[in-house]
Amino acid sequence: MTPNEPMVSHRWLSLGVMLLLAACSVGMSHAPVTSSAGARADTDACRPPPLKQRLFLRGTMTTWTLREDLAFRYVCDAYLLNVDLQGAHTFRITDERFSGGVSFGAPPESASLHAGTAVALHAADARDAQNLAFAFEGRHTLRLAFVDGKPLLTIGPRTFHDPADTPVVDPRALSLRFDSRAPADKSPFGALRDGSTVDFALHAATGVDAVTLVIERRRLEGPQEVLDYSPLARVPLTRTAHGGRDAWRGSFSFDAIGVYGYYFIADIGGRRYAYGNNADPVYWTRELGSNGLGAVTPLADDVPVRRFRQTIYRGDFRVPDWAPDIVYYYIFPERFRNGDARNDPRPGPRTFHDASVEVHADWLQTPFRPGSGDGSDELHGNDFYGGDLDGITQRLDSIVRLGANTLYLTPIFSAASNHKYDTADYRHVDAHFGGDAAFARLVRAAEKRNVRIVLDTSLNHTGSDSIYFDRYANHAGIGAFDGGTIHPESPYASWYHFDPAAPDADHRYRGWAGARDLPELDKSAPGWRAFAYGAPDSIMKRWLDRGASGWRMDVAPWIPDDFWREWRSAVKGHRADALAVCETQFEASKFLLGDEFDATMNYVFRNAVEAYANGSDARVVYRNLELLRETYPRQALFAMMNLLSTHDSPRALYDFGWRDAHDDAATVARAKQRLRLAAFFQMTYPGAPTVFYGDEVGVTGGEDPFNRVTYPWPDRGGRPDLQLRETFRRLIALRNAHAVLRHGSLDAPLYIDEHVIVLLRQDGANQAVTALNNDALAHAVTVTLPQPLHDATFADGLSKARVRAHGATLTFTVQARDGRALFATARDR
Numbered sequence: 080m081t082p083n084e085p086m087v088s089h090r091w092l093s094l095g096v097m098l099l100l101a102a103c104s105v106g107m108s109h110a111p112v113t114s115s116a117g118a119r120a121d122t123d124a125c126r127p128p129p130l131k132q133r134l135f136l137r138g139t140m141t142t143w144t145l146r147e148d149l150a151f152r153y154v155c156d157a158y159l160l161n162v163d164l165q166g167a168h169t170f171r172i173t174d175e176r177f178s179g180g181v182s183f184g185a186p187p188e189s190a191s192l193h194a195g196t197a198v199a200l201h202a203a204d205a206r207d208a209q210n211l212a213f214a215f216e217g218r219h220t221l222r223l224a225f226v227d228g229k230p231l232l233t234i235g236p237r238t239f240h241d242p243a244d245t246p247v248v249d250p251r252a253l254s255l256r257f258d259s260r261a262p263a264d265k266s267p268f269g270a271l272r273d274g275s276t277v278d279f280a281l282h283a284a285t286g287v288d289a290v291t292l293v294i295e296r297r298r299l300e301g302p303q304e305v306l307d308y309s310p311l312a313r314v315p316l317t318r319t320a321h322g323g324r325d326a327w328r329g330s331f332s333f334d335a336i337g338v339y340g341y342y343f344i345a346d347i348g349g350r351r352y353a354y355g356n357n358a359d360p361v362y363w364t365r366e367l368g369s370n371g372l373g374a375v376t377p378l379a380d381d382v383p384v385r386r387f388r389q390t391i392y393r394g395d396f397r398v399p400d401w402a403p404d405i406v407y408y409y410i411f412p413e414r415f416r417n418g419d420a421r422n423d424p425r426p427g428p429r430t431f432h433d434a435s436v437e438v439h440a441d442w443l444q445t446p447f448r449p450g451s452g453d454g455s456d457e458l459h460g461n462d463f464y465g466g467d468l469d470g471i472t473q474r475l476d477s478i479v480r481l482g483a484n485t486l487y488l489t490p491i492f493s494a495a496s497n498h499k500y501d502t503a504d505y506r507h508v509d510a511h512f513g514g515d516a517a518f519a520r521l522v523r524a525a526e527k528r529n530v531r532i533v534l535d536t537s538l539n540h541t542g543s544d545s546i547y548f549d550r551y552a553n554h555a556g557i558g559a560f561d562g563g564t565i566h567p568e569s570p571y572a573s574w575y576h577f578d579p580a581a582p583d584a585d586h587r588y589r590g591w592a593g594a595r596d597l598p599e600l601d602k603s604a605p606g607w608r609a610f611a612y613g614a615p616d617s618i619m620k621r622w623l624d625r626g627a628s629g630w631r632m633d634v635a636p637w638i639p640d641d642f643w644r645e646w647r648s649a650v651k652g653h654r655a656d657a658l659a660v661c662e663t664q665f666e667a668s669k670f671l672l673g674d675e676f677d678a679t680m681n682y683v684f685r686n687a688v689e690a691y692a693n694g695s696d697a698r699v700v701y702r703n704l705e706l707l708r709e710t711y712p713r714q715a716l717f718a719m720m721n722l723l724s725t726h727d728s729p730r731a732l733y734d735f736g737w738r739d740a741h742d743d744a745a746t747v748a749r750a751k752q753r754l755r756l757a758a759f760f761q762m763t764y765p766g767a768p769t770v771f772y773g774d775e776v777g778v779t780g781g782e783d784p785f786n787r788v789t790y791p792w793p794d795r796g797g798r799p800d801l802q803l804r805e806t807f808r809r810l811i812a813l814r815n816a817h818a819v820l821r822h823g824s825l826d827a828p829l830y831i832d833e834h835v836i837v838l839l840r841q842d843g844a845n846q847a848v849t850a851l852n853n854d855a856l857a858h859a860v861t862v863t864l865p866q867p868l869h870d871a872t873f874a875d876g877l878s879k880a881r882v883r884a885h886g887a888t889l890t891f892t893v894q895a896r897d898g899r900a901l902f903a904t905a906r907d908r
């Protein structure tokens with residue numbers, strides 16, 4: 080979807096659309112704009128804010144995610160926001176909710192704003208509303224005023240003095256220093272078990288009068304957009320002096336699992352300052368701050384405090400033993416391989432909702448996108464190539480030769496669409512994928528090869544065309560909305576939210592994020608919970624019993640936490656070594672406390688690694704990964720699904736610059752070098768490397784549906800890049816051959832500069848030095864090794880070349896856009 084396109088319900092899955100949804104226009108309620116009483120009054124007078132909600136600038140500047148530094152501040156009679164942005168962006172002004180909330184866009188005739196000119200905004204549910212567009216040139220103030228209840232936006236030069244921008248000038252305040260990752264400042268390091276006591280030390284010049292450590296606890300209940308901390312404790316710190324500096328020390332015991340925020344209040348010469356987290360943005364995450372070294376701000380009501388985060392997890396939190404060793408091969412089954420043409424979808428009446436499927440005659444044809452002029456119909460998700468589970472079974476040996484040991488399959492249960500997140504029947508595999516028998520064949524073939532299968536489903540919504548809902552009366556039995564009317568006698572009636580008074584069928588039920596083909600389930604309904612995970616033959620248990628080794632759960636951040644806690648107990652109670660993976664796009668500590676998930680889809684990793692491979696400054700990008708190293712329990716960090724491409728985001732090669740067939744050979748070659756570097760990163764970093772089908776043979780493609788192209792099998796006319804595949808094979812083999820890459824310790828980089836990242840990994844007696852270089856030039860790098868490695872000899876895991884340390888010093892070269900993995904050899908051999 081382009082951001083200008085209205086939200087169309089049939090073309091969506093989880094991620095991309097979630098991020099874009101705030102910008103889209105279907106199913107959102109009227110903004111509760113109240114025309115202020117006496118709006119004719121003196122316009123100079125200050126008035127209370129016309130909206131209860133906070134407002135945010137949300138758009139392409141943050142990939143449509145919410146970010147705390149883009150929150151408007153209401154002052155007197157208008158919402159104001161200072162930004163420092165360059166270039167053209169499209170955006171909306173919204174509240175914090177993911178959907179269903181306030182969202183202001185542009186009127187159809189004037190999407191593009193001009194500096195200094197006020198534009199009347201449209202509420203998002205006006206069907207003609209579209210995204211705003213503005214060419215930013217650095218520092219601006221956005222001013223949103225309500226005149227007679229109508230929102231007027233003006234973007235002009237910087238005129239608003241934001242108290243948060245007031246510089247701190249007192250040298251004593253500027254001397255405050257705390258690095259949450261420095262052992263001298265905070266000990267123990269990182270995420271900790273409940274009951275842990277943490278020692279804190281804030282360092283400062285002399286002349287600070289008092290320091291208090293403030294501990295707060297994040298509210299964990301509620302959907303993703305809830306970001307709320309409540310006070311827990313205030314710990315007066317004790318001053319100790321040494322070397323002309325002071326250290327302010329104290330400790331706190333964290334008794335309960337949770338995500339905690341903390342910061343320091345310093346009293347200095349009659350003024351108060353907060354020393355809190357830095358302002359680093361974290362990919363797609365609302366809360367700012369990457370931990371590590373903090374920053375000082377004035378302490379005032381109108382200046383937001385940024386908290387350092389501390390994760391406290393259950394002492395008995397275990398992930399499956401097999402998790403750190405996973406190499407995923409990630410398949411969108413409709414597009415991987417057609418193993419049985421007899422089960423292919425065929426057009427016909429009522430083969431898709433109340434309409435027909437579309438079929439691609441040519442395996443290599445580009446997926447259909449309604450409205451693009453490709454001649455396809457206007458429906459999303461109804462075009463098919465015939466891919467199925469037998470296709471995977473037939474190519475399993477090839478996947479094993481690549482080095483993968485775990486399949487992650489997007490949904491395979493009966494569903495009308497090609498993506499199958501719109502489940503029609505959780506208890507059976509889709510007939511077009513070969514049915515239950517094809518899954519049994521795949522399981523047998525996988526078990527024979529020690530390959531595990533992780534399945535995917537949504538417990539948040541079903542399809543509208545399902546046995547449970549049956550809006551189109553396509554199924555036997557009585558669905559909750561069979562034939563388009565509410566059926567209280569349906570066994571599934573209690574699973575959904577209905578509004579019998581709504582004027583038309585489309586509005587008589589709640590659709591997930593407004594999507595009409597995805598009726599949202601009531602996650603608190605006991606009947607649904609039993610069916611989903613509680614009962615002996617619940618969906619979760621049924622498919623574990625039939626050969627799945629774990630679950631990846633769709634749209635987890637918008638499902639109540641108590642649901643996931645019960646869910647985990649049920650899944651782990653049934654099979655202790657079942658893997659529990661959460662779909663989330665953000666920093667995800669709250670899911671990794673030992674009571675919900677083992678790991679998540681790691682989009683923070685993806686975004687950091689792709690930015691790095693594209694040439695971004697390693698020192699900046701890597702802070703995202705350092706944050707995860709600190710805030711995620713080690714067992715979760717080592718089990719994360721470390722992906723690049725996904726079915727919800729553009730493929731990596733696309734992000735690396737290879738957009739289409741018109742790109743020249745140099746662009747394609749550079750994109751593939753960047754992919755190789757990103758794969759090197761995956762294979763030498765803790766967490767499960769994840770290869771999206773086709774990436775390894777040079778498949779590119781942009782936003783959905785173009786990321787979901789078919790695998791280029793030669794016998795179907797495709798041209799896989801087998802050289803690139805061999806590169807992947809060698810890199811995966813490197814990981815599989817060296818346990819230290821999968822299990823070895825991860826500390827702060829041994830060395831990092833703009834281009835080069837060097838990590839030291841240790842696993843008992845095995846030690847490795849891994850290095851990455853994102854520059855277009857080779858770099859020689861010199862690192863200092865800890866004592867046990869003085870004078871050690873290292874062998875390059877790929878070239879087998881030897882590199883010798885001289886004393887503590889190790890010098891080696893990393894080629895352009897390349898990596899190295901050096902393994903310490905046994906001494907004196």
Ligand SMILES: [Ca+2]
Nearest residue numbers: 455456458459
């Ligand atoms: Ca279509």
Ligand SMILES: [Ca+2]
Nearest residue numbers: 419423465467
């Ligand atoms: Ca087929």
Ligand SMILES: [Ca+2]
Nearest residue numbers: 549554555556
């Ligand atoms: Ca029916």
